[in-house]
Amino acid sequence: MLKKPVLHNAIMKRHVLIFGLVGGLLIATLQYTEYRFVIIEHSFELYGALVAILFAAFGIWLGLKITRNRETGRREIVRETVVVKEVLVPAGPFAPDTTRQQALGITPRELEILTLIARGLSNREIATQLFVSENTVKTHCSRTFDKLGAARRTQAVQRGKELGLLP
Incomplete structure (x- = not known):
């Protein structure tokens, strides 16, 4: 009588093992067909997405690297060029x-x-504010610079201040 339950347990274990192996093989087959469908059939899209992700990551990294260097550089320049x-x-x-x-x-x-x-x-801003063309502003600037003996805008403003024409 003892042999029947032990034999029954051994058969059950064998059946579970066989069903497990068959189930595993079926799952592996399904995974392979899914892999085949996704990877092989859509490889162009996947490669494109992979390249896009790599370029985006590289762009973000490069942007952060460049802005960090500029910020530290600006801080140093500002410290050196402060004039009161x-x-x-x-x-x-x-x-x-x-x-x-x-x-x-x-x-x-x-x-x-x-x-x-x-x-x-x-x-352009002056032309918009005075409702004239940009060429008209350029003409007035040129004539004013000649009359003040200035070659650039900054020189004209400085000369205007020296002569009491500007505050």
Whole structure:
């Protein structure tokens, strides 16, 4: 009587082992067919995605590396180039020296454009603000620079301040 349950357990173990092996083989076959379908049939898309991921990762890494170097470089430059200047501001409203303006032959429009240049506006911004073309602004700038003996915008502003035309 003892042999039957032991024999029954051995057969059960053998059946479980066989069913496990067959199930494992079926799962392996399904995995292989899925692999074959996904990898081989869609290899072009997968390679494209892989290349895109690699380039994105490289771009992010490079961007971080470049911005870190710029930030540290800027901090060092700012520390080296800090200049403190005392600027005297007139107490009342500024009025340009009209006698010098007339002596130099600077028109009110040219003075207005020179004032906007001193505020840091570009030719395009000045043209938009005054409702004129950019070429008109360039012409006025050129004539004003000639009258002040300046070659650049910064020189014209400096000269205008020296002559009392700008605040």
